[in-house]
Amino acid sequence: MSGGVDSSVAAALLVHQGYEVIGMMLRLWTEPGKEGSNRCCTPEAMALARRVCARLGIPFYAIDAQEVFYNQVVTSFIDGYAQGITPNPCLVCNRQVRWDFLLKRALALEADYMATGHYARASHAQNDSICLMRAVDRQKDQSYVLHVLDQEQLSHALFPIGEFTKPQVRQLARDYTLPVADRQESQDLCFLADEDYREFLKRYSLSSSTRGPIQNLRGKILGTHQGLASYTIGQRKGLGIASPQPMYVLRKDIENNILIVGGQEELGIKELIACEVNWISGTAPASPFRAQVKIRYKASDAWGKVFSLGENDARVLFDEPLRDITPGQAAVFYEGDVCLGGGIIQ
């Protein structure tokens, strides 16, 4: 529980349905001195989560996960940027903290399930396996960050709000008279404490914040960049170069600290390779298949053909070129509403 609307309503629904419910809240890492502004585990958020549990008449426990969160999530975030990729810490958090560290602790309390306030659905298929499905509310769907789950984790997972839209969830919070109904949410990363990630990175990794040249594909120097970590693939604004036509970030040359840009016609790739691929069913598909692919949490579906390569890799061939395929983000494969799995873009 986070003291937010979604997890609070998830708990209320389960209590209402007759489950024996225990509230658990993760205390995640925040930079020393900024403990008051971490989005999801400020003392204020913890007090709210406690109030919700008291309202529901369920026990509440705070679980300290600062160490595991720092070691797994924050370091991979910093390292990722240092290597020039654009990491997605929420994926790491779901894999390592929520659905491993926390799930183990929930199961150690002899819980049968761990429920979260994610917008997603889990359903049993005919062959006894469990499918991860997109939420009814497509706008809020979070199956993207849950594509890291396996069958074992899904067998313990409940997503009580996946069948509802966000406005319905807010209404449920009011109906249950939970003290969180009107709480605002932030899209920022929790540990950044409302700060721009570039400011955060400057304190933690030097190399990715070092200035260097901006060049086009032919090696012509067009300007100076402020550190490669500050840019994402496909970015147009904020490059600070004078050019007759709009210029886009094409790629990053980490080794030489060069930002490579080009015109719109040079942008766009039809193919990607994903590694660390997780197939939710537990087995990689034997033959290539057509799928909708999401290359970012908020990206629209893009049609393409997915080829499983060996154990953990996959290749995606898109029907149309995409201009913002970003190494470090996940490519997640869907067949309609069913999330098949995904991996990290190379």
Next chain:
Amino acid sequence: MIEIDPQKLVKKTYLDYAATTPVDSRVLEAMLPYFQQSFGNPSSVHTYGQKAEAALEEAREVVARHLNCIPEEVIFTSCGSESDNLAIRGVSFAALQQRGARHLLVSPVEHPAVAKTARQLANYYGFDVEWLPVDEFGRVNPNEVAKRLRSNTALVSVIYANNEIGTVNPIAQIGSICRNHGIPFHTDAVQAGAYLSMDVAELNVDLMSIGAHKFYGPKGVGALYVRKGITLLPSQTGGEQEFGLRAGTHNIPYIVGLAKAFDIAQVEKEERSDRVLPLRIQLIGRILEEIPYSQLTGHPVQRLPNHASFVFKGVDGNALLMALDVAGYACSSGSACKTGDPEPSDVLMALGLPREWALGSLRVTVGNQTTADEIKAFLDILPEIIARMRKI
């Protein structure tokens, strides 16, 4: 609006009497008239005030009788922590003012009410806090106190019975040494009040803190014994209540409750000890025998009769408390666990325990309502729960 029935609680067994105790019904009964019938302010001139004042002074006499002191030496406060604050801060400031004394001698196994007050005096007021050594049981050796006393020592403070590990300190011997050197000696006796002798003449203490809710009295009231001749600055200023040492309108029902609870505790302490001691022996014996990599914390004999505390290697103490709570047993650990803080407690670290042991602490404290059957049931499930915690 959708109504939700609060979840039905499984039967709970309370094994955390060192945290707090339920109010004895005799105590509650004694308190009740002072909420609505005799509600006067003891500082008032009229009859209402006089009735309240009579109750206040009678309470003071009862407490003084059990402390073996005169009533004027009993100061009522709002809790044990306030008593500690008043003693430490009050004596230190007065000693600094009167004789330039800046040296504080404090044990490293104090309740935070003492330890943090001493640290604040060091960090903000220029006091020099010296932490006494303790043995592996958390006991202070009186000779170590003697070695460290200086002419400019403002105060010595050593906890009577430790809240986390139950160890009872040789207060009378330490007190005698301090008395011989003319140095004020304070003891935090908040945990001791329920079971141990509180005779200040025997204990050779100059200041002693108690809190009512540890001995079946209400929360929100405490007392401080201040021996005549000890000067201290008030930590709460205002009216002249409590001999000018603790301003604020007297909380008569709670003060009456403290006196009644203290009276019962001191009269019945042997009977109560005889009841809980076999449970403690059972707890310690079976846990050490049946659970591998377990260790008793605190002294095996010189400890509170209702107090059993342990560390388990490779166990997350907070996770253990949750699992026990879910299983229906309310226990405690050494650390401030409500926020999930993983750091081992200062007290356990002061015993020299390695971190991987100190993180897995468990405190089981029994009381008036605890039955042998409950302890047996608890001991029957504990080994399995510890084993489960070790698998996380």
